[in-house]
Amino acid sequence: MLTSTHADSPPKPPAPFTRFARSLSRNWQLYILILPSLLFSAIFFYYPITSGFYHSFTYWDIKQTVWVGLENYARLLDDSSTPAAWRNMAVILISNMLIVCIFPLFGAVLVVRLRNAALQYWWRILFVLPIIVPATVTVFVWRWFYGLDGGLNQILRMINLGALGKIWLGEPSYALAAIIFVGFPWVAGLNFLIYVAALQSISQEILDSAKVDGADSFKTFFFIELPLIRNQVLVLITLTFIYYLRSFDAPLIMTNGGPGTAGTLVPGLQMYRAVRDDLDLGYGSAIGMVLFAATLIFTAINFYISRRQAKGESS
Amino acid sequence: MKLRRHFDQIIINIILVVIAVFTFVPLLTLLTLSFKDIDQFNNQPMGLSFPLNFQNYAMAWKFMQDPLWHNIIVGITAPALSISMAAITAFVLARFNFAGRPLLFGVLLLSLLVPNTILFVPLFQLIIQIGAQNTLWALILPYAANQALTIFVTHSFYKDMPSEMFDAAKMDGANTLDSFFYIALPLSTPILSAMAIFQVWLIWNDYAWPSLVANSNEARTAVTGLIYFNDFSRPEPGAGMAAAVLAALPMLVLFIFTMRTFVAGLTAGAIKE
Numbered sequence: 001m002l003t004s005t006h007a008d009s010p011p012k013p014p015a016p017f018t019r020f021a022r023s024l025s026r027n028w029q030l031y032i033l034i035l036p037s038l039l040f041s042a043i044f045f046y047y048p049i050t051s052g053f054y055h056s057f058t059y060w061d062i063k064q065t066v067w068v069g070l071e072n073y074a075r076l077l078d079d080s081s082t083p084a085a086w087r088n089m090a091v092i093l094i095s096n097m098l099i100v101c102i103f104p105l106f107g108a109v110l111v112v113r114l115r116n117a118a119l120q121y122w123w124r125i126l127f128v129l130p131i132i133v134p135a136t137v138t139v140f141v142w143r144w145f146y147g148l149d150g151g152l153n154q155i156l157r158m159i160n161l162g163a164l165g166k167i168w169l170g171e172p173s174y175a176l177a178a179i180i181f182v183g184f185p186w187v188a189g190l191n192f193l194i195y196v197a198a199l200q201s202i203s204q205e206i207l208d209s210a211k212v213d214g215a216d217s218f219k220t221f222f223f224i225e226l227p228l229i230r231n232q233v234l235v236l237i238t239l240t241f242i243y244y245l246r247s248f249d250a251p252l253i254m255t256n257g258g259p260g261t262a263g264t265l266v267p268g269l270q271m272y273r274a275v276r277d278d279l280d281l282g283y284g285s286a287i288g289m290v291l292f293a294a295t296l297i298f299t300a301i302n303f304y305i306s307r308r309q310a311k312g313e314s315s
Numbered sequence: 316m317k318l319r320r321h322f323d324q325i326i327i328n329i330i331l332v333v334i335a336v337f338t339f340v341p342l343l344t345l346l347t348l349s350f351k352d353i354d355q356f357n358n359q360p361m362g363l364s365f366p367l368n369f370q371n372y373a374m375a376w377k378f379m380q381d382p383l384w385h386n387i388i389v390g391i392t393a394p395a396l397s398i399s400m401a402a403i404t405a406f407v408l409a410r411f412n413f414a415g416r417p418l419l420f421g422v423l424l425l426s427l428l429v430p431n432t433i434l435f436v437p438l439f440q441l442i443i444q445i446g447a448q449n450t451l452w453a454l455i456l457p458y459a460a461n462q463a464l465t466i467f468v469t470h471s472f473y474k475d476m477p478s479e480m481f482d483a484a485k486m487d488g489a490n491t492l493d494s495f496f497y498i499a500l501p502l503s504t505p506i507l508s509a510m511a512i513f514q515v516w517l518i519w520n521d522y523a524w525p526s527l528v529a530n531s532n533e534a535r536t537a538v539t540g541l542i543y544f545n546d547f548s549r550p551e552p553g554a555g556m557a558a559a560v561l562a563a564l565p566m567l568v569l570f571i572f573t574m575r576t577f578v579a580g581l582t583a584g585a586i587k588e
Contacts, residue, residue, distance in 0.1 A: 019414050020414040020415060022414075023413045023414035023415070024414070026413075027411070027413040027414075029491060030407050030411050030413055030491065031413075033403050033404070033407045033491070033492075034403070034404040034407050034408065034419065034423075036400045036404075037400045037401060037404040037423055037462055037466065038419070038422070038423070040400065040459060040460040040462065041422065041423055041426065041460065041462070041463075043441075043460070044434075044438065044441075044456065044457050044460035045425075045426045045429075045434070045460065047437075047441065048434045048437035048438045048440075048441055049429065049433060049434060049437070051437040051440070051441075052433055052434065052436055052437035055436075055437065055440075060440075062440065062443055062444075107331075107334060110327050110330055110331055110334075111331070113323075113324075113327055114324065114327060114328070115324060116324070119328070123331055126335060127334075127335070127338070128578060129570075130338060130339075130342070131516075131581060132563065132566040132567050132569075132570045132577075133342060133563050133566070134519055134520045134537075134538050134562060134563055134566065135520050135522070136520070136522045136538035136541065136542065136562070137345070137538065137541065137559045137562055137563045138341070140541060140542065140545070140559050141341050141342070141344065141345045141559065142341065144348075144556075145341065145344075149357055149360070150360075151344060151360060151361070154360055154361065155361075184337060185334055185337045185338060187334050187338060188338045190581055190582065190585050193578065193581075193582060194582060194585070194586065197582070217323070235586060239585065239586070242430060245430065245432070246430050246431065246432040247523075248523065249522045249523055252522070252523065252526075253522065253542055268432060268523075271432070271435065271436065272435070272523060272527065274436075275435075275436055275439055275527065276527055281436050281437075281439070281440055284435070284436040285436045285437060288432050288433045288434075288435055288436050289433065291430070291432045291433070292429070292430060292432065292433040295430045295432075299428075
């Protein structure tokens, strides 16, 4: 009896490897179809990431690789411009995180408050339009604006304050602020669009009932709209953070990290310059690794906070 | 009451006009500066000054035509390669069951979680190693490898498609590729074009990478060309501004022809990135 049930039982599931081999012989066409993606991912993602990690412990130029242990990391700590670079990045990050919560949101709320649908549509298009301008072009225009005969000094001369004029990007106390100021009033663009979409998705019934209860425009914003679009605000803050952690186009184009040794230097630019100026790829890789770690830590904190908030809501 | 509400609307419009002026003055200044000769440029940089000087554009075009052309080639080839590989991969992963599928999916999407700063240096070395520095390949290959976002977005799209469609096609004798090309692809064209436009936009905006690996006359892109032209060729200032206008123009054209897709692509791309 025992033996008969045993004979009737389904065959043992094959070991993972044989299962894979069987699937491979039956579905080989499917594997071929995803092979190009896998190859590109292997060559241009997995290989560089491994190579970067390994080489951050080496002296590395194009010709030779010499194991140096933690020397690159030690050098990074010793480098007198490193603290300045991280401080500059912190200033840029915090300013831009504040900017993204205030200016595009303010613009979006104004546009959503318009009652004339056609007018609202055209304002929206107008404030979306600047996304077509490449960031480099914007930075380029502002670089001229801050120059000796640039727009800012011309305006100062026009209002008889010419004495205040200076080469703004050449002054240690102004250069970083000048870079953060690029793109003022920071309303137009994708952030604006995302806020408008979020605000428009709030149901009219909620807004109407708020009005019936006598809420004015400010109360509606702070007690109804803002809590409802909190997620979008958090997403945009995170995106801004990640973007400015790795982006160094503006300092690269406007000041190359100056004035002085590190007036507007940021870690990303430090990495770029290690490669471009010194062909010091090992040092560059080490900076890349530290930036990567910083991003991971922030993402983890961010994840933890949003999970705790989600828990708080459900309980 | 009614009057007050009307008044509110006027105030909002006035504030919006002020914001718009601050937003657009730099861009309009760029445009007007691009029509000034060197005297007008230095003596009256604000506003239009006549006669308009079209010579700037002739000078800028002479330098910028190659970079623009390079960027158009890269901006077409790389997204085309990336999207076609990503779409078929996403389709296979979404509609078929085979051993190792979840693992492969994870392997292909991991790059979404990793900031690309970490790739910058080793990728530079790789490009030199394969001899692609200062050629368009230095741009096309890494950009074409940028597939994770498209795989992620189209995978969920293909997964949500009703399986009756594919069952019926199978009964009629369609194979994997047939059901991709005749059913899945036509239905996913909007989402794929949105992703493609997002990639074109990213490529057109990228400065740091091309300025490092493709800063030669043979491979310079539009925005790298713009900076190089101004910093090293030392043109007349108006011509430098005209080059900036030329560098931005193709995006304007793309926007005008694909407005809805453009906005959809950038929104989806920016949020998921």
